[in-house]
Amino acid sequence: MNTLRYLWLAGSLLPLFAWAAGSGSSGGYVHIPAGTLVSALKFEDVNGAVRIDAFQMMRRPVTNAEFAAFVGTRPAWQRGHVKPVFAGPDYLGHWATPTQVGTAVQGAQPVTRVSWFAATAYCEAQGGRLPLWLEWEYVAASDRLRRDARDDPAWRERILAWYAQPSSKVLPPAGSGEANRYGLRDLHGLVWEWTEDYSALLVTADNRNQGDAETNRFCGAGALSINDRDNYAVLMRVAMLSSLEGSNTTMNLGFRCVKGAR
Amino acid sequence: MKLLLMFLMVLATHATSAGAAPDAPLPGNSVYQSPARLMDSKSRQFAWATKRGQVQIVSMFYTSCKFVCPMLIEGGKVIDQQLTAEERAHLGVTLISLDPKRDTPAALARTARERNVDSPRWTLARPEPQDVRSIAGLLGVRYRALADGEFNHTTVLVLLDPEGRIVARTESIGGVPDALFLAAVKRTLANAARADAKPRSG
Numbered sequence: 001m002n003t004l005r006y007l008w009l010a011g012s013l014l015p016l017f018a019w020a021a022g023s024g025s026s027g028g029y030v031h032i033p034a035g036t037l038v039s040a041l042k043f044e045d046v047n048g049a050v051r052i053d054a055f056q057m058m059r060r061p062v063t064n065a066e067f068a069a070f071v072g073t074r075p076a077w078q079r080g081h082v083k084p085v086f087a088g089p090d091y092l093g094h095w096a097t098p099t100q101v102g103t104a105v106q107g108a109q110p111v112t113r114v115s116w117f118a119a120t121a122y123c124e125a126q127g128g129r130l131p132l133w134l135e136w137e138y139v140a141a142s143d144r145l146r147r148d149a150r151d152d153p154a155w156r157e158r159i160l161a162w163y164a165q166p167s168s169k170v171l172p173p174a175g176s177g178e179a180n181r182y183g184l185r186d187l188h189g190l191v192w193e194w195t196e197d198y199s200a201l202l203v204t205a206d207n208r209n210q211g212d213a214e215t216n217r218f219c220g221a222g223a224l225s226i227n228d229r230d231n232y233a234v235l236m237r238v239a240m241l242s243s244l245e246g247s248n249t250t251m252n253l254g255f256r257c258v259k260g261a262r
Numbered sequence: 263m264k265l266l267l268m269f270l271m272v273l274a275t276h277a278t279s280a281g282a283a284p285d286a287p288l289p290g291n292s293v294y295q296s297p298a299r300l301m302d303s304k305s306r307q308f309a310w311a312t313k314r315g316q317v318q319i320v321s322m323f324y325t326s327c328k329f330v331c332p333m334l335i336e337g338g339k340v341i342d343q344q345l346t347a348e349e350r351a352h353l354g355v356t357l358i359s360l361d362p363k364r365d366t367p368a369a370l371a372r373t374a375r376e377r378n379v380d381s382p383r384w385t386l387a388r389p390e391p392q393d394v395r396s397i398a399g400l401l402g403v404r405y406r407a408l409a410d411g412e413f414n415h416t417t418v419l420v421l422l423d424p425e426g427r428i429v430a431r432t433e434s435i436g437g438v439p440d441a442l443f444l445a446a447v448k449r450t451l452a453n454a455a456r457a458d459a460k461p462r463s464g
Contacts, residue, residue: 045409083290085400116399199398200406202414246399 027066027175029056029259030183035147037138040231041201041238052138053261057131060175060185061193061254062122064095065107067114070122072099077118084247086117091249108173110191110254116246119194123257130196131258133241137234140187142180150231159233162189174254188233192240194255201242288314292426293400300358300387303370310358310389310397311426317450318354318422322403324361324413325373325386334417335377337435338384341419344444349451355384358397360405360413362388402431421446424454 036049071077071092078098079091092113096102114122116130123129143149150156177186187193244253288294294311301307319338323331338355345353359365370386379386389397398405405415421430421443430446 043406043408045412083292083295085291085293085295117396120396196395197406199395199404202404202406202416242404245402246396 027063028059030059032057032135032139032182035138037134037141038227039134039137040150040227040234041137042227050134052135055131055135055258055260055262057135057139057182057184057258058256059183060177061110061191061256062119063107063174064101064105064109064111067092067111067122068095068099068101068107070125074121074125077121082118086247087115088247088249091115091118093249094251106173108175109171110174110186112171112191112251112254113249114194114253114255115249116194116198116244119255120196122255126257126259128257128259129262130194130255132197132262133195133201133238135258136187136193136195139180139182139184140234142182142184144178144180147181156231156233159188163233163236191252191254192237192250194253195241198241198244199246201238289425289427291428293320293422293428294426296393296397296400298389298393298397300385300389301367302385302387303367303374305367313354313356313385313422314426315424316354317352317424317447317454318356318426319447320356320358320401320420320422321418322358322360322398322401322405322415324359325365325369326361327412332377334419334435335373335379337419337439339377339379340437340439341444341447344439345448345451349448350383352451352454353383353447355379357384357386359386359388360394360398360403360415361407362391362394364411401428419443421450423450424457 032052032055034054035052037052038049039046071079075081076083077087079093079095080098082091090113092098092111094105094113096104101107120130141148141150143152143155146152171190174190175185177189179185180187240253288311292314294314296310298310299307300310319341321334321338323334325331335357338357342350342353342355359370365388367388370388371380374380374384374386397403401418401420403416403418405413407413416433417435418431418433419435420428423429429450430443432440432443434440434443
């Protein structure tokens, strides 16, 4: 028990060291090896583990500075220029100007208030794409030492602690969180993230806590339900993503890109 | 003064004849902001945005679907049947495939024949694979490919005005047409007809 506590303490201090080391600046992609995932979600057509092919994923979420560089050369994605079908009225609303982050918002913070269309355009410009939900869930299952830490109650609690924090807090720089086994940072504890298939999460309002799908709304078999009802962190992500439209933006929703297999 | 008046009239003509105004700026909230290209059942390629100028009912479907998708097409036909011949003539129906790999022009043509919608007013088309998710996003359609090749997807009819703005949508698609949606179709057609008539009579 004691050892566990020390490990726990060391784990919670790590982000501070990482931050002090200035790792917030290092972007780039990390190789994610192929593997299998038993999703916390239950899909009617899938039994047991799904295979995840190898891909590359950005070490941390895209920052304000990076996104500013992107819109700087693409007026169509600047606030005020962007077509409302692609981004809602609050798109990049916290920036000082359509192309400049300004002093109130740090360049190193993860970019938020970006729509799915804008995030997709950014990743495409990088020669990449947004991650699929299952790819995101696959890497987000990992902690510092393990590829899949989801059965560890301490790990779960730690993630949940973030969700309990008020969202008005100033965002730390992207990349300041502890690296997981893959070398990825901030999958939990910083911002929500878009997935390419956010609109594949066919969870109806009535299905967010209940197993039964609302069959009328969707063609074919029912929507998904939940395998692991104790994995609140995943459930909250899914509930959030499933409620979004592609043009929506929120204060705490950012993204990162991936490359490679789909 | 006379010249100015004439100039204004020319301007007005351009602005209101929706079908013939490709140079008027497209509204920012139009789904035709999408650069997506489609291919129809006769292998014709066209930009989705070329549907601009006509009131459209749009949905997403896939031809191998056994249950709800045929219902979706029937739902469109039910709306059609509630319209006058004049109204019907000005309404387009565009069904966009979620499954461009398998929905070849031949497959689209077969479905159009089988479902008896083999008319110039109805377009069954497939997008490029990489455009499916964003077209769906613009229309508020959610979908997921299933392991067996079927799709789960929102069953919805979306009504677009001639400029491609979403006017109404209905997810209640069955035997009885959604009264509110039908009213929106009639109203939008009437508005479009008025806009079209103005320059000619003036």
